[in-house]
Amino acid sequence: MNILFCAAAAIAIVSSIAAVSRNHAIHAILFLVVSFVSVSLVFYTLGAPFIAALEVITYAGAIMVLFMFAIMLLNLGAHAVHRERQWQPRIVWIGSGLLSLVLLAELAWTFSRNGAQTGNLPVPPAQVGLTLFGTYLLGVELASMLLLAGLVGAYYLGKRSGASVNTKGASDDDGPA
């Protein structure tokens, strides 16, 4: 099981690095799907099968499809990759990479002094559900309010702005310019 964890962790790290450093947005998203699937395997080895399934369904499925739709709506052409390369010369990675490495070194130093093991039994989905709708019922309601606010906000932002509704609507067939 530990070999499974290490393999999944290595795939997750490599594909996440690839996802943040690709110039082509679709390639980045596909790498991120690989990363989420391998993190889901990590969840499984940590004894959280319910969360492993949710990771694949929600993150690798729903959220990534949302990204895919957004990129398709934006209708990025071949010039997008070229422009991305102009925006992102390799040298800009040095500063942020160093900053992240310092953070990572601090975290690694803190974690390495902890000898604890993760649990040797999976936490069953039934127990998660009982606690979710028992102790955390208020949190569930708050999350539903948050999702409703997100729905209304996304609708408002996605709506064409007032004055230019008719002119924009008339030229809608041309697609995004």
Add this chain to the structure above:
Amino acid sequence: MTTVPLSHALLLSGVLFAIGLSGVITRRNMILVLLSAEIMLNAAGLAFVAAGSRWLAPDGQIMFLFILAAAAVEVSIGLALVLRQSHLAKSLDIDAAGSMKG
């Protein structure tokens, strides 16, 4: 079932968080900034699940569910903003978002 040391799981979440952080700092394309933020949220969720597994408690997994809900809302609002901004400014440059009003 052999167990995974807690430090390894937390270290993995730290590495993923650092990768996402460097992406958020460095990228100029709005979509890729959102994507890096997703990596960071996922890494935070991984730390919660690992800690929940340490004490065999369901609470860590429940925190992951709440992070999932927050991430879904964040990404839908973020992508709606990206679409609107690319209509107005004809660019995905995150610096152009400084001109956004209202």
